[in-house]
Amino acid sequence: MGAPKTDQRRSCVRPPHLDILWLPRTAMRSVEGDPSDCVLVVGVSRPKMAAAILVVMLLSLFLTFHMLYDSALHTFQASSIERPRPPLLLLSRRLYPTAARRLPQAIIIGVRKCGTRALLEMLYLHPMVQKAAGEVHFFDRDENYNRGLEWYRMKMPHSYQGQITIEKSPSYFVTPEVPERIRAMNASVKLILIVREPVTRAISDYTQLRTHAATASTVTPSSSSQRAFEQLALMSNGSINEQYRPLAISIYHNYVHRWLEVFPREQILVVNGDLLIEDPVPQLQKIEKFLGLESRIGTHNFYFNETKGFYCLRNETSDRCLRESKGRRHPRVDPFVVSKLRRYFGEHNQKFYELIGEDLGWPEE
Ligand SMILES: *[C@@H]1O[C@H](CO)[C@@H](O)[C@H](O)[C@H]1NC(C)=O
Ligand SMILES: *[C@@H]1O[C@H](CO)[C@@H](O)[C@H](O)[C@H]1NC(C)=O
Ligand SMILES: *[C@@H]1O[C@H](CO)[C@@H](O)[C@H](O)[C@H]1NC(C)=O
Ligand SMILES: *[C@@H]1O[C@H](CO)[C@@H](O)[C@H](O)[C@H]1NC(C)=O
Secondary structure, eight states, X not given: OHHHHHHHHHHSOOOOSSOGGGOOHHHHHGGGSOGGGOOOOOOOOHHHHHHHHHXXXXXXXXXXXXXHHXXXXXXXXXXXXXXXXXXXXXXXXXXXXXXXXXXXXXXXXXXXXXXXXXXXXXXXXXXXXXXXXXXXXXXTOHHHHTTOHHHHHHTSOEEOTTOEEEEEOGGGTTOTTHHHHHHHHOTTOEEEEEEOOHHHHHHHHHHHHHHHXXXXXXXXXXXXXXXXXXXXXXXXXXXXXXXXXXXXXXXTHHHHHHHHHHSOGGGEEEEEHHHHHHOHHHHHHHHHHHTTOOOOOOGGGEEEETTTTEEEEEOSSOEEESOTTTOOOOOOOOHHHHHHHHHHXXXXXXXXXXXXXXXXOOOOO
């Protein structure tokens, strides 16, 4: 009984170290006797096996490295106030295309002299914010707009996926073509409008114009640039000079209605610039929320400079005070003229409040 068993075992095929596909048919034939006693081994030859294992190992090593690197990068971005620089590794641009120039997802549209620069610098304290340098003036100047969106994008800073790029050009607010042009770029872009009490803004505007004119026109010293604010704001018969540009720009409802015809109200955040200067953190928390950012800017980012009378910014690496050139003193304006202007703006402010659905409580005297 033992002899036939050993015979059968011998007739079992030991497949050669080859792929099953290459197993000759003759090798299968001898199994016919009693298939249950034979085990068919399917395998690859040793060199092929080794090569396959090596490929799998290399692939998983690469994937592990990729995942570790990516998650490290993300943790770094999320947990550190430092803005990581693009990785310096070879091929980093192709492997990690996260650092790129992107069109802005949020734009500070104005108003001039209401603290647009201060606001942008304060938002830049947030690690997930990138800011464009200077004012780009893409949407308000035809010569720039005609250069196309690619030109605009190249004016933007590098940013990582998930970061928000912000640009500010205060003249956007008053230029009629701008809302429609911005909508054409991105209909869901977030807009930030910072405003101040209109008379304060007008006086600040006057002060800046006078300073610029004084440095620019030493040739014609007796031009209107030397005239007092009161003389420019009021006509000789005492009525208000509505054509005077610093006053005209302060009539916010004349401009904001165009924006509201193009964008839904909830896409525009109105920031009270007077409150931002007095106490920045609560205003910035509102803006972080509006931009969908985690709350990261806090009181640790600010300190009050008694000499200057306003807040200075502080990040992990440096302290800086804003308005170095902008902290110029406002002229003392006749209180009679100030209250006359405030009464005049009262009605305009009401129209502005109605349009934005928010009462900013500006004085009417
Ligand atoms: C801190 O602020 C300075 C001045 O604005 C800036 O140059 C620097 O990049 C900032 N540092 C970080 C980590 O954002
Ligand atoms: C448009 O703006 C929204 C809001 O900021 C942003 O989420 C979206 O990525 C932007 N789209 C493009 C194409 O930039
Ligand atoms: C003052 O003069 C302007 C034109 O110069 C006129 O429109 C305005 O009604 C005058 N105001 C008064 C109070 O007379
Ligand atoms: C406050 O401002 C003054 C005037 O510009 C400056 O000299 C001083 O260094 C500032 N102090 C601090 C603590 O920043």
